[in-house]
Amino acid sequence: MAIDERNLKADPAIVRTWVKGWALTRQVAAPVFENGGYRVEVGLPDQKRRHVFPAYSDLVRQHAEEISEPFVFLKVCAPPELVQPNLPPHWRIEAPGFMMSLSGTMPGGMAALPDGYTFVHQDFGRMTLVNVLDREGEVAATGRIAFPGEFAVYDRIRTHEGHRRKGLGRTLMKRLEVLSHEKGIDRAALVATPDGRALYETLGWQLHSLYTTAIIPAIAA
Structure with a gap:
């Protein structure tokens, strides 16, 4: 049921x-x-x-x-x-x-970004900002991850207009997961919009x- x-x-x-x-x-x-x-x-x-x-x-x-x-x-x-x-x-x-939660590893390996896109990281202590830049150096997608305790918190995940349907959001989530696993953390939480929920559920996140x-x-x- x-x-x-x-x-x-x-x-x-x-x-x-x-x-x-x-x-x-x-x-x-x-x-x-x-x-x-x-x-x-x-x-x-x-x-x-x-x-x-x-x-x-x-x-x-x-x-x-x-x-x-x-x-x-x-x-x-x-x-x-x-x-x-x-x-x-x-x-x-x-x-x-x-509110969604994740325990374990998101399915699928770490996919490469499409040609012309690159990751840029900025560290702020217990929070890291990850941007995906296009060929012109403009932000195409962005996300943040924080480490306040026993699990990671994902936030402000967004792919900008003109760069959607290219897998940037999924690849960005996997990149954030790498940062979490590097700290020995495999549990996470976030709050999603309806569109975000649809993506995160394909990545193994569950509604909390x-x-x-x-x-x-x-x-x-």
């Missing part, structure tokens, strides 16, 4: 490590645990702060009722139909997300939990 994805419960330890890794990949201050969730000060005009919860509870509702400033995000490892009815009306549910995002897009009236 197929598992109902809405019933999946996130492991709080995985969420904790993932949030730490996310902060490393974004180069922001480490998350602070408070009132059942992790507060991350992002400091961007369109994302001031995010509060990440490993599950829905009444604490999520309390946060939502206390926050009125725009561009603050609530991230909850729960289905949207559980989260949305408990939020004040000035909160908007964003596109669905999927649904991941709902809510935002205040403008100052509440």
Whole structure:
């Protein structure tokens, strides 16, 4: 019998490590645990702060009722139909997300990049940025990997328009995996978009939990 994805419960330890890794990949201050969730000060005009919860509870509702400033995000490892009815009306549910995990090695060997593309690495302590450059030196694909603890966190995986359907995303993921294995780490986590989930599942990643995002897009009236 197929598992109902809405019933999946996130492991709080995985969420904790993932949030730490996310902060490393974004180069922001480490998350602070408070009132059942992790507060991350992002400091961007369109994302001031995010509060990440490993599950829905009444604490999520309390946060939502206390926050009125725009561009603050609530991230909850729960289905949207559980989260949305408990939020004040000035909160908007964003596109669905999927927390995914990997244990072991992604299938397939390390494929070479197509002709004209090269990898460039930049190391930032516990985080590495990997870009795929085209012949003109422009970024064609990009991804980040952080090592906050017992598993790796993949983030900001993207192939730019004009360079898709060439296998760059798959090859980039395998390159990030090499960096992880070099550190003796073969477990990983990430949060995917619907399109990203489709790719990652072909690479052996499994859905860990649904991941709902809510935002205040403008100052509440």
